[in-house]
Amino acid sequence: AQSVTQPDIHITVSEGASLELRCNYSYGATPYLFWYVQSPGQGLQLLLKYFSGDTLVQGIKGFEAEFKRSQSSFNLRKPSVHWSDAAEYFCAVGAEGNEKLTFGTGTRLTIIP
Amino acid sequence: NAGVTQTPKFRILKIGQSMTLQCAQDMNHNYMYWYRQDPGMGLKLIYYSVGAGITDKGEVPNGYNVSRSTTEDFPLRLELAAPSQTSVYFCASSSEGGYSNQPQHFGDGTRLSIL
Numbered sequence: 001a002q003s004v005t006q007p008d009i010h011i012t013v014s015e016g017a018s019l020e021l022r023c024n025y026s027y028g029a030t031p032y033l034f035w036y037v038q039s040p041g042q043g044l045q046l047l048l049k050y051f052s053g054d055t056l057v058q059g060i061k062g063f064e065a066e067f068k069r070s071q072s073s074f075n076l077r078k079p080s081v082h083w084s085d086a087a088e089y090f091c092a093v094g095a096e097g098n099e100k101l102t103f104g105t106g107t108r109l110t111i112i113p
Numbered sequence: 114n115a116g117v118t119q120t121p122k123f124r125i126l127k128i129g130q131s132m133t134l135q136c137a138q139d140m141n142h143n144y145m146y147w148y149r150q151d152p153g154m155g156l157k158l159i160y161y162s163v164g165a166g167i168t169d170k171g172e173v174p175n176g177y178n179v180s181r182s183t184t185e186d187f188p189l190r191l192e193l194a195a196p197s198q199t200s201v202y203f204c205a206s207s208s209e210g211g212y213s214n215q216p217q218h219f220g221d222g223t224r225l226s227i228l
Contacts, residue, residue, distance in 0.1 A: 032214050043203055043219035051214035099163055099210040105155035
């Protein structure tokens with residue numbers, strides 16, 4: 001069965017600084033990978049996804065993520081964060097033959113002025 | 114442009130009461146999911162459905178029941194509310210299952226407290 005780990009529970013970044021959120025997955029074949037964002041009091045919104053092809057994927061709100069098979073990682077990046085990026089971020093993995101997604105435990109992002 | 118609609122948004126229940134959390138989607142999605150979210154625990158799958166009349170258990174189904182009589186609706190029922198069921202509940206839908214590149218669309222959640 002697939003699994004996903006987000007090693008960082010909470011990250012604090014200054015506004016305008018760069019950001020990288022880590023996601024590691026466990027799955028024997030090529031997974032389907034997603035990043036979701038959850039603003040306070042809201043449901044989850046899709047930021048980006050990886051299915052196949054170019055390993056660097058672009059998403060909404062200026063986010064990107066890179067699939068690295070050798071490291072079993074799908075880290076989320078943004079070159080310059082804005083105060084509105086403060087939220088919780090979830091990585092998720094889907095796998096062949098499985099009807100469900102497996103979500104990580106999330107990383108809470110705090111932005112300081 | 115409703116997407117996934119959950120009602121109610123907030124609810125307080127007494128121990129032993131029952132209630133139904135409603136979820137409706139207008140995207141004609143076959144797949145629907147119920148999650149609970151507890152602080153620091155991420156999302157735990159309660160039940161899911163791959164189409165009308167078909168449901169299956171997720172990771173944490175105990176204390177809950179679901180039905181799927183139509184494509185649009187996927188209600189979640191708590192029969193005997195317990196304090197351990199205090200959580201935020203999210204419903205999601207997708208055109209395909211987790212083995213595809215189709216994302217899940219989420220509702221805004223129901224915040225449930227059991228006192």
